[in-house]
Amino acid sequence: MTTPAKVPFVDLVTMHRELESELLAVCKKVFAAASFIGGSEVEGFEKEFAEFCGAAHCVGVNSGTDALRFALMAAGVQSGDVVITVAHSFIATTEAISQAGALIQFVDIDPRAFTMDPGKLREYLETCCVLDVATGRYIHKQLGKPVTAVVPVHLYGQMADMDPILDLAATYKLIVIEDACQAHGAEYFSKKQNRWLKAGSAGRAAAFSFYPGKNLGACGEAGAITTNDEDLDRKAAMLRDHGQSKKYYHDVEGYNGRLDSLQAGILRIKLRHLSGWNEQRRAAARIYDQLLAPMSGSVVCPVESDSSKSVYHLYVVRTQFRNELQKYLTDAGIGTGIHYPVPIHLQAAYASRGWKRGDFPNTEAAAEEILSLPMFAGLSRDQQERVVETVSRFAASVVVS
Numbered sequence: 001m002t003t004p005a006k007v008p009f010v011d012l013v014t015m016h017r018e019l020e021s022e023l024l025a026v027c028k029k030v031f032a033a034a035s036f037i038g039g040s041e042v043e044g045f046e047k048e049f050a051e052f053c054g055a056a057h058c059v060g061v062n063s064g065t066d067a068l069r070f071a072l073m074a075a076g077v078q079s080g081d082v083v084i085t086v087a088h089s090f091i092a093t094t095e096a097i098s099q100a101g102a103l104i105q106f107v108d109i110d111p112r113a114f115t116m117d118p119g120k121l122r123e124y125l126e127t128c129c130v131l132d133v134a135t136g137r138y139i140h141k142q143l144g145k146p147v148t149a150v151v152p153v154h155l156y157g158q159m160a161d162m163d164p165i166l167d168l169a170a171t172y173k174l175i176v177i178e179d180a181c182q183a184h185g186a187e188y189f190s191k192k193q194n195r196w197l198k199a200g201s202a203g204r205a206a207a208f209s210f211y212p213g214k215n216l217g218a219c220g221e222a223g224a225i226t227t228n229d230e231d232l233d234r235k236a237a238m239l240r241d242h243g244q245s246k247k248y249y250h251d252v253e254g255y256n257g258r259l260d261s262l263q264a265g266i267l268r269i270k271l272r273h274l275s276g277w278n279e280q281r282r283a284a285a286r287i288y289d290q291l292l293a294p295m296s297g298s299v300v301c302p303v304e305s306d307s308s309k310s311v312y313h314l315y316v317v318r319t320q321f322r323n324e325l326q327k328y329l330t331d332a333g334i335g336t337g338i339h340y341p342v343p344i345h346l347q348a349a350y351a352s353r354g355w356k357r358g359d360f361p362n363t364e365a366a367a368e369e370i371l372s373l374p375m376f377a378g379l380s381r382d383q384q385e386r387v388v389e390t391v392s393r394f395a396a397s398v399v400v401s
C-alpha cells in the first residue's frame, strides 16, 4: 500500500522553482549595477505597488513591523498617545504601537470575520473617551491621554469592516492606519463611497509585510507603506532612512529601515503574478467551502460577506476539537497552523500591563478554536480533497465517540 503524499501548510518551493529564471535574472541585473540600496528597482516597485493598491504613494521599508511603526509616526502619533487595535493579530501590530511611543488599547473582534468589531470600537469610544473642549481632541478618561489613532487589522486576507470604522474615526478625529500585512489585494465594498476599496487605500496609510509566506512575499525581509497623503509619504521616507532629507542632512532622528534593491527587484516580478495567485487562493477557498459544508456541525468555514473580497492569506476554520484535529492532520502528513494561539493581551510580554483573561471574549474564544488549513497559490484539488477527507474522518470519529 502506498502512503498518501504529504500536504504542506504552505509551498514556497514550487513557486520559486517556476519563477527561478526571472528571479535570477533580476538578481544578476542588481549585481551588475551594484546598486544594492535604493535605486531603480526600489523606485519601480514603489510605483507599481502603489498602483496595485490604488494609492498615490508607496514607501518600501525593511518589514511590515517597520511599515506600521513608521506609518504611525509619520501620521503624527506622539509619545503617550492612545492607539486602539485588536488583540487577535500578530504581536507586530502592538510592537509598532509601543515602539512609536504610544499606549495600546484593545477592542474585541467580530467572531465571524475575525476583524475589529466596529460596535465594540463605538462602545469603547463612547464609554472611555471624552472631548477636551480646549484642544478639540478626545481624551482617554482614565489615562488622561489623547486618543489619536486606530489600527484595524485586515486579518487572514480579509479587510475589516471599514465603513463604520472610518465613520467613527471621523467623529472622534482618529487617524486610521490599516494593518494590511496579510491582505495584499483584498477588497471591501464601501456602501458610503459606493465603490470597492483596496487594502492600502482605505485609511490615512497602510502597512504591508512581504515576509516570504505572505501572498506577496520577498526572499527575505521586506515591507511597505501606502498612502494618499504626500506629507506622510515624505516623513515615512525620511524615517526609514535615518531621518535624512538629503544625504547626511538629518531633519529628525530616524531608523535604518530601507527596502533593499534585490528584494525590490524580486517583489516586482512577483507582483505581476499577485492577482492571479490571489484568484487561485479564492478558488481554493470556494472548494474548501463546498467540500467542508457537510461537516458544518463540527467544523465552521470562514465567512466572507458580500462586501468583502478576501485574498485568503489563510483559510481558517473553527472547531471545538481544534487541538485534536490538528494532531490528527499532523499524523496524516497534513500541515496546519494556529494564527494565533495566544491573544496579544495575554502574551507574557504584556503581563505587567494589567490585561486579564475575560477582557476580550470573542478574541479568546477564537484563539482556542481556530485552525489554519493548507492554503497557497498552486494548492491542487487533489491536495484539498485529501485534507478534507482527513478532516471528515476526524469529524466522523468525534461524532461516534
Ligand SMILES: Cc1ncc(COP(=O)(O)O)c(C=O)c1O
Residues within 6 Å of the ligand: 063, 064, 065, 066, 089, 090, 092, 093, 153, 179, 181, 182, 208, 209, 210, 211, 222, 223
Ligand atoms: C497582521 C500582521 N501585522 C504585522 C506583521 C509584521 O510584518 P513583518 O513580519 O514583515 O515585520 C505581520 C507579519 O507576519 C502580520 O501578519
